[in-house]
Amino acid sequence: MKSSRILTRLAASVLALALTGSAFAKSVELLNVSYDPTRELYVEYNAAFAKYWKAKTGDDVVVKQSHGGAAKQARSVIDGLQADVVTLALSYDIDEISEKAKLFPADWQKRLPYNSAPYTSTIVFVVRKGNPKGIKDWSDIVKPGVSVITPNPKTSGGARWNYLAAWAYALEKNGGSEEAAKKFVADLYKNVPVLDSGARGSTTTFVQRGIGDVFLSWENEAFLALKEFGADKFEIITPSLSILAEPPVTVVDKNAKKKGSTEVAKAYLEYLYSPEGQEIAGRNFYRPNVPEAKAKFAGQFVNVKLITIDEVFGGWQKAQKTHFADGGFFDQIYLKK
Amino acid sequence: MASAVSSLSRSSGSAVRPLATRDATWVRYTLTAVALGFLALFLLLPLVAVFAEALRRGLGAYITALKDPDGLHALKLTLITAALAVPANLVFGVAAAWCIAKFTFPGKSVLITLIDLPFAVSPVISGLIYVLIFGAQGWYGQYLNAEAPWFPALQAWLIEQDFKIIFAVPGIVLATVFVTFPFVARELIPLMQQQGNDEEYAAITLGANGWQTFWNVTLPNIKWGLFYGVILCNARAMGEFGAVSVVSGHIRGETNTLPLHVEILYNEYQFVGAFAAASVLALLALVTLVLKSLVEWAHARRTA
Known part of the structure; x- marks a missing residue:
């Protein structure tokens, strides 16, 4: 009688121990709100990070993804989408979240190395095989009769990089004349038959639906399209000048704090700078930003003159206000069409 | 012909x-x-x-695509949404049609116009309305952040539960209910108006109370119209894209319904997966249509 009681107690304590033991291996969930073309990158990265985190802490981490045009995604986070981290196409959209919803401090971009951009990219041209329209540089795509595919700068981050790269080229060719640049970009948008809301939508328009002669694209998106649809159908043309696109990342402090995921969210972004994170970025055709990885992948990318948003446009805040705000240059040229 | x-x-x-x-x-x-x-x-x-x-890459690829956990979750969410939205609109539709067809009251024409509103506005606008009301910057968000709210206990409870409306399942259900609002009511109103009040009057004269009148007289009369309305409502609830897209937040495996999942897969160049998911949606629609035909056939046989 007594011994059976002891046995029961023993069993109960073993069970309790087992329960607490399993409680140590937590399961954490992160929501990464990202822009359009990073889908494949984060599928691979999330799996790698989950493995790394499991080995380091014993916890399981499941990273959920949401993708869309960068401005639209920022808007969703402002409206309450519970992102733990945002990985968007440009810093202005992340600034907006900080300013409108006050979810993290305004100096967020200083929190991680390289302006919080673990990888960079640039804007290139994708043309159909054999380059039937003979497109070599920006000056070729404003010619009448050339159909250009680019998304809507109001909703897409990539589209804004496209626009600014064209503007920077025109400035350089015309000795810094803003009037000439405006005319150049206006001519460019006269050649655009359809504005999709995100970069991936534009890729589908050009690649799947077969519309357009030239597609202004993220370099990574261009490589991916070639990989998915065969290099026998398309060619990448690198213009004489392009823009250094820095898609930054940050933890959404308040959301992460509420969900108790601050630590893993931080580690998630920091791991992007690790050799493995950089390797995955490079494999997915993003330009790694950490010097060792940069050197390793140097052969994959064409060496092109890249201007930065800070030196030509005085930073994203200013560029956004001048070019893309309501009534800005983009509205002026596009509405006149 | x-x-x-x-x-x-x-x-x-x-x-x-x-x-x-x-x-x-x-x-x-x-x-x-x-x-x-x-x-x-x-x-x-x-x-x-x-x-x-x-089926282009064979049955194996098709089945693998169907087994995708995010896809299965999307299917589940679509069915849950329809299972919540359709009964809600069933109750509302019958109540509204009953009021409108059998009674006269001030504001009746306003009510009829309101019922038609979801047909008139674009689904995207319907979604945006919910974002504006329930978003973090909207009324609901302001209430959650208010220093001195109306019902402090409610606010505390909502915060403690972390009750989310948009970018979560409740928002998706709400948007779907809104978009599918008119189907049942619109189907019943002309039918009930045409049938008039005579049979109900007779029942009441014979001593039936309101509930008995509804259950034994009105409901059998509108049965077939009601079925038809529910089926249409269900078809739309499962297929809705625009309104749901605005309030969903597109979190894979969490707030993606089947129509949104199809778009995502298509944009990821996973064409077999996209069309496999689309085929499931088409099958659901076909089941609905077969049900509809069965109802019509049974109805025709009864009246013949």
Whole structure:
């Protein structure tokens, strides 16, 4: 009688121990709100990070993804989408979240190395095989009769990089004349038959639906399209000048704090700078930003003159206000069409 | 169509029919061919294309695509949404149609207009309305952040529960309910108006109370119309894209419904997966249509 009681107690304590033991291996969930073309990158990265985190802490981490045009995604986070981290196409959209919803401090971009951009990219041209329209540089795509595919700068981050790269080229060719640049970009948008809301939508328009002669694209998106649809159908043309696109990342402090995921969210972004994170970025055709990885992948990318948003446009805040705000240059040229 | 014409000629009985009441043969065949051709081109062909694309890499790839956990979750969410939205609109639709058809009261025409509102506004706008009301910057968000809220206990409870509306399941259900609002009511109102109040008056005169009148007199009369409305409502609830897209937040495996999942897969160049998911949606629609036909067939047999 007594011994059976002891046995029961023993069993109960073993069970309790087992329960607490399993409680140590937590399961954490992160929501990464990202822009359009990073889908494949984060599928691979999330799996790698989950493995790394499991080995380091014993916890399981499941990273959920949401993708869309960068401005639209920022808007969703402002409206309450519970992102733990945002990985968007440009810093202005992340600034907006900080300013409108006050979810993290305004100096967020200083929190991680390289302006919080673990990888960079640039804007290139994708043309159909054999380059039937003979497109070599920006000056070729404003010619009448050339159909250009680019998304809507109001909703897409990539589209804004496209626009600014064209503007920077025109400035350089015309000795810094803003009037000439405006005319150049206006001519460019006269050649655009359809504005999709995100970069991936534009890729589908050009690649799947077969519309357009030239597609202004993220370099990574261009490589991916070639990989998915065969290099026998398309060619990448690198213009004489392009823009250094820095898609930054940050933890959404308040959301992460509420969900108790601050630590893993931080580690998630920091791991992007690790050799493995950089390797995955490079494999997915993003330009790694950490010097060792940069050197390793140097052969994959064409060496092109890249201007930065800070030196030509005085930073994203200013560029956004001048070019893309309501009534800005983009509205002026596009509405006149 | 040809059979309708021939049955007409048979029912006319007499041996010689005036020429003026007959269409020339070529007219009949052309019209039939045009109608059938149109159906095949715009309805049948896309349906076949969906299944053909889904099975292009073979049955194995199709089944693998169907087993995708995010896809299964999307299917589950779509079914849950329909299971919540349809009964809600069933109750509302019957109540509204009952009020409108059987009674006169001030503001009746306003109510009728309001019921039609979801048909009139674009689904995207319907979604945005919910973002504006329930978003973090909207009324709901302001209430959660208010220093001195109306019902502090409610605010505390909502915060403690972390009760989310948009970018979560409740928002998706709300948006779907809004968009599918008119289907049941719109189906019932003309039917109930046409039937009038006589039978209900008779029941009440014979001593039935309100509930008995509704259950034993009104409901049997509107049964078939109600079925039809529910089926239409269900079809739309499962297929809704625009409004749901705005409030969903597109979190894979969490707030993606089947139509949103199809778009995501398509944009990720996973064409077999996209069409496999689309084929599931098409199958759900076909089941709905078969149900609808069964209801119509049963109804026709009863009334015949």
